Amino acid sequence: MKKPILLGISLAIIVGAGLGVLIWWLVAGRHSSFTTILLEENALGTIPYNAAFTRIRGAGDIFWWFYPTTRSDPSSQPLILWLDGVTGIPPSLLANFGMFGPYDLNMNERTNSWVDNYNLLFVDAPLGTGFSKAERDNQIPKSLEQNSNHLLNALESFYNRNSNYTTTPLYIFGEGHGAQLALSLAIKLAEDAPFEHNLKRVVIGNGIIDPTIALTKLGFYLEELAYVDNNGRNVLETFSNETRQLVADGQNGEAFDKFLSLGRVINEEAGAVAVNLAFIADKLTRESTAVADDFGLRKYVQDASHSRSDILKFMDETVAPALGISNDRVYDEGRVAVLEAFRNVFLLPAVHLIEYILQNTNYAVTIYNGNMDAVSNTPGQLEWIENLEWSGKDEFISSPRRTLIVNSRVEGYFRETPRLQFYWMNAAGLSVPFDSPVAMRRVLERILI
Template sequence: MGLLRAGAALSVLLLAAGVVLRQPQEPKEVWGYVDVRSQAHMFWWLYYANNPTKDFTELPLVLWLQGGPGASGCGYGNFEEIGPLDKEMKPRNTTWLQAASILFVDNPVGTGFSYVDDCSLFAQNLTAVVSDMMVFLGEFFKCRTEFQTIPFYIFSESYGGKMAAGVALELHNAVQKGTIKCNFMGAALGDSWISPLDSVLSWGPYLYSTSLLDDNGLAEVTAVAKEIMDAINKNQYGLATELWGKAESVIEENTDNVNFYNILTKEVPEVKSDEQENLHLMRLYQRHVRKMHQSSLDELMNGPIRKKLMIIPDCVKWGGQSRQVFENMAEDFMKPVIDIVDQLLAANISVTVYNGQLDLIVDTMGQEAWIRKLKWPDLEQFSKKRWKALYVSPESTETAAFHKAYENFAFFWILKAGHMVPADQGEMALKMLRMVTQQQH
């Protein structure tokens, strides 16, 4: 198990009136593989923070975990959301590198440029995902000692939030035991699949309240949501995943194909007629992973980026194993992890929940529902607090979000954003990052 390193682009230093300024254009970056198990290879990509007045040692380190499972953080999160360049290779004005170093990782193994040599090695549950990530983080902090004392946060999106909760708890325990040396400060769960059932049960009411379902449609969605609830109550999680796919089809039929990631954007899923085997899983994969591997990003990652990285094996295609990653996690997919969030709060770890107003797949109503189920002793005090309006700048008069926090728990309601908050509302996402990492109030 070891870190392979390649490629580093260093910021230009300018001398102006005796003051060293860093030109925020080309951040220093390194990347490599960690063998998290024998024949299981995890790809990572680190960008050092790129701020004109602060060294990277004065800013936090953020680990970004993408969703799916099977969507690539090194691809999608990097080039579509928070990295220094967009997929046209143009600088991103709202890159998080202004406020943090970013560590992207393609997990679970098989995602993005990560790969397994044997199909039996795909992760099949959260425990396996967390175990692999702990091996990776152990190697990372051992090799990159400059980050051992820098405040470290895990930010996540979608299924990545479920993984983030599990990783955060295990990392906290490892730091307490002294087996990993890092300054772990907290986790941020963005549009996160923490309680699949609470999300599903809120789909009907949310769509109805936004005029995307009529009474008949609401009745149909409610009926299939009850089927999912019954399956989960009987611990039939594989069946619940199948029914989840059925529920999405019912919604599409009743809403003229609403986009699950942003209800104001139209998108029609494609399923090839020859894919009859595991049809429900194929549909789910097409909706929730394949959309993050669209042709332009696919061409970028398998073309120029692959050439730049120089360490991707010839046999590995970016995203080539992502469907298997998703299908291997199907049994685990609908399991809730509210109890893990409770354990994080009990351990006094900072937990932030943020959600996009226009997201359907993990709508805000569903997030609020599972939060009400927390056993956290301070929940009542948190609930009583009034939220505060947030603006992207002091000059702005448009409400960008609402925010509420108590002790070690915070919630951001991000307006005009769908499932991918940084892609839809980049300025507000950057402001949120600064607030969570205590650089701004």
């Protein structure tokens, strides 16, 4: 297998030690603020792809991985850009191998992959998540503005390598905290994109948009589902009020620290005992809740996918070598530093970003929400959605709620206007494509046009 080499730099040979040093990066494009470093292509499985690091000067490397659709004339088919965020599982792992990429976590070809119909672009962001790496921890973005600049560079880098996709209809998906990244990138594209693109829509899945508002409904939500009693509801409402007050007082870091203890509070203080915040229908043992990673999502995906190996080791031991990524880059090793970087901004509401898009651009916004997610619980999401301030508010609120039926099964409900759509997704948690793939495919058919 041919290794990438750096164009413009000679092969350096250390004569004294008798050792050769291979400069193995292939630089495919140069820009005043970033360099595109292509990785090994088509070395993992049989489905074509290209992947790269966008090396941003003075910051670090953003990793992206692109699969052209297997349909004919790929550049005319929709392009899905998938983002996660600070508290989730990076797209190169969860979205790609865990949910809808060409292969599953056991490297078996997926029979219902989205690549059959759509172009897929997975971007690990922010720096420090997944294969993306900051030069130093203090280079990790501490704001959505900084992060959107990094994403803008990564997208330009992608288009430089795949120039025939600049007019392809683009849809930016953001799951969990990735919703904030998706919205800020869309605004950046609307305001001052230095390259051609064809963005059509932003899609938010169980988005962390106004998390303290969602918290206000959590006690009610879990009591109605019988996970806690009235005493437990009181505990959660006290927790919610204290967290919101910290944010109101500008103590955002302290509020974030408190927010991260939510799983312990629900299971130990509110009496739920064994609730997986990402998918509350998951039946756990008392002991399994002691392992708190990504709000329970990583363990859930690991168990539900029947992966034969630890999913993080899979990325280090199987994926990285195939892509030609150096073995000194440990997958998702910067997660703790990323959490620290976003500590003071994570809980700030991002509702204004949606309002800006609806009021100042032609982009549509689609929001879907799995009803088994505790953190972004559906009652809490509807609280801020129905209070969005924009010119189409009355039309959206008054539009009828319709039923989403697939194969004669009620998979959820939806309310829609041309600019804004909301989907209630039944029996699904934080990651709807993982929990309810058939219903999610129907949503895609409706919105990717």
